[in-house]
Structure formats: structure tokens, C-alpha cells
Amino acid sequence: MKSFFVFLSIFFFLFSTTSQCKSTEFSSISFNPWQAFLNLAGCHMGSNNTFGLSYLKRYLSNFGYLPHSNEYDDKFDKTFQAAILLYQQNFDLNTTGLLDRRTIDLMIVPRCGVPDIVNGTTMMHGRRKMYSYFPTKPIWPKHHLTYTFLPNPDVPIPTTVLQTVFSRSFSRWSEATLLTFAEVKTVDEADIVLEFLKLDHGDGEPFDGMLGTLAHAFSPDDGRLHFDASELWTAVKDDAASEELFNSRAAVDLESVAVHEIGHLLGLGHSSVVNSVMYPSIRTQMRRVYLEADDIDGIQSLYGVNLDYNGTYSGTMVQDDHVGDSSSASKAVNSVIWKNLLIVVVLPLMFYLTLFKK
Numbered sequence: 001m002k003s004f005f006v007f008l009s010i011f012f013f014l015f016s017t018t019s020q021c022k023s024t025e026f027s028s029i030s031f032n033p034w035q036a037f038l039n040l041a042g043c044h045m046g047s048n049n050t051f052g053l054s055y056l057k058r059y060l061s062n063f064g065y066l067p068h069s070n071e072y073d074d075k076f077d078k079t080f081q082a083a084i085l086l087y088q089q090n091f092d093l094n095t096t097g098l099l100d101r102r103t104i105d106l107m108i109v110p111r112c113g114v115p116d117i118v119n120g121t122t123m124m125h126g127r128r129k130m131y132s133y134f135p136t137k138p139i140w141p142k143h144h145l146t147y148t149f150l151p152n153p154d155v156p157i158p159t160t161v162l163q164t165v166f167s168r169s170f171s172r173w174s175e176a177t178l179l180t181f182a183e184v185k186t187v188d189e190a191d192i193v194l195e196f197l198k199l200d201h202g203d204g205e206p207f208d209g210m211l212g213t214l215a216h217a218f219s220p221d222d223g224r225l226h227f228d229a230s231e232l233w234t235a236v237k238d239d240a241a242s243e244e245l246f247n248s249r250a251a252v253d254l255e256s257v258a259v260h261e262i263g264h265l266l267g268l269g270h271s272s273v274v275n276s277v278m279y280p281s282i283r284t285q286m287r288r289v290y291l292e293a294d295d296i297d298g299i300q301s302l303y304g305v306n307l308d309y310n311g312t313y314s315g316t317m318v319q320d321d322h323v324g325d326s327s328s329a330s331k332a333v334n335s336v337i338w339k340n341l342l343i344v345v346v347l348p349l350m351f352y353l354t355l356f357k358k
């Protein structure tokens, strides 16, 4: 009899920790609507007709993991499993091929819209962890580049602050290389144009509202950099910005995203190095503006080395682990622990007590 209860307890423990995989609906359940994907944790091959998988498929297709389609189904089939495996390889996660919690946790972190996979070829190096280029390795044919930006009334950041933030973002890259940048007044004079745009904005890469995709930029020598105007962008003149910068859980640091997107404008793809500027995802309320060794190696391989550069890349990151996406994740873990405690300890105990009374 005892061994039966041990078996029963282990069965419930395993079941409750691995098979959430619930149909999910998109509603404003939190500051981050993409957290609805958390309900899909535990889905695996054969989990069919789980409402919500089609949304995740559409989302992953934006980054090249699945072919573009007008319609996606809710079936967890071999093609979807291959997409999950490729995502896990690129982000150096355990290659389980199922929607385990770590994978889905990373998928809901806001990210850059530039695809990780282009024409079926992944640009990221996964476990080899290093910078990447766009296919055919395009670069600018000159070392002095001009830029301008077009403010948007939906993004109420003063022009002078935008000027400072963008100037500093470009200088992160010029310091390490032989590149120089100068702001100009008109689009006609500019090699690079920065804009804040919403939803479908005419380049075939529509934005998706708050969080999800934050921005995208085109490879050399296109020169277009688009920020999603639906985000709660935060920016300050002071380089040593602190946590006070972020007054909302959904706040996104404009400078961090600008430094990343300028990397694309110059010819770098995504890196699997978690702390590098060219890592595709960035949490809300997080600041990542200093080039890492991987970013420096990448950009110097394209544009040469600035011998005056002191090579430091010990940047500071401001991240509050107790807020934002991580708080809901820890709440979910706590809820699983309590649930398992109930199943493993309380229920068998009650059963024994009932038998004992008889």
C-alpha cells in the first residue's frame, strides 16, 4: 500500500510540473500582453488543438523560425518542433524540442525584429557564442556616415534628449573603430534615418503594439532604423542613468535599443552572447548600452581598429530582478511549489488519516 502512495505522489508531482499546456487567449492580463504565451509551457509533439499555438507560430515566423503564412494552425507538429529546436540552439538553451518553461520565458522577453534566420540559414552561432554578419556580409563603403532622426508626437521625449541619446549611441561604435558619425538636419543629407513608427508602416515589417518587437534596422547600406512608436520609451541626457529612469514596468530604454539597432545598420547580425549589445532580447526596465568584447570583435572585423580605443567594455547594467517579467515568473514557480506540496504531502496524509480512523 505504501509503495502505491509513493507512486501516486510522484505521478502527480511530475504531471503538475510538466503539463500545463493550456489553451490561451490574448487579453491584457499584465503589463506585457505576450505573457499569455506562458500558458503554452509544457506543450510538446502531439499537443494538438491547443488554442494559442497559432499565435506563437505567427510570432516566431517574424524572426525566420517558420515560413510566413496567412494562416497558422494549433498543431504541435514536426515543423513546429524543428522551429523550437532551432530557437533553443540559437539561444543556447537545452534542446528539448518542447515548449519548456525556460524557452517560453525567453520568448516573451521583448526583442529586436531583425530575423535570427534569413532564407533558411541561421545568423546566430548558438553554443559557439560569437557575433554574426548578415548573409553576404554587406558593409558601408565609407567610414564617415551622417544621420538624422524624425521625432514623433506619440513619443514625448524632448528633441534635445533624443539628440544626446542618439549621439551617445553612435559614439559607442565609433570609439572602437575607424568610423565617424555626424548628425545632419535633413533626410536628403543623411546616410542613416531614425524614425518612430507604428504597426504597418509600409516596409513589409509591421510592428505589433506594446512590447513584443521593439525596433528593427536594415543592413548596409540601406540606412533605415525604425523604433516601434507604441512602446513606452524612456531616455535621459545623463549617461549614468539609474533605475529611477524607469517609472513603469513596461518602460524600455531607448538608448539600449538604439545601440543594438545601430549594430545592424553597420552590418552585424545577432549574437548568442547574453550580455552583448547584439543579443536579440532585452527585458523591460533594463539598460545595456556598453559594447561587450564580442560586439567589439565583431565591429572591428568589419571596419578596423581604433588604436586609441582603450578596449574597456566593463559597462554597467541596470536591471531590477524583482520587477518586470521576472516577478511573474517567480510567482508562477511559487504557485507550482505550493501545488506540489499539496499533492505530495497533504493529500496522502489526509488519506492515511481517513484509513487510520476506520
Ligand SMILES: [Zn+2]
Binding pocket: 112, 113, 114, 260, 261, 264, 270, 280
Ligand atoms: Zn537585432
Ligand SMILES: [Zn+2]
Binding pocket: 197, 201, 203, 205, 216, 226
Ligand atoms: Zn520598419
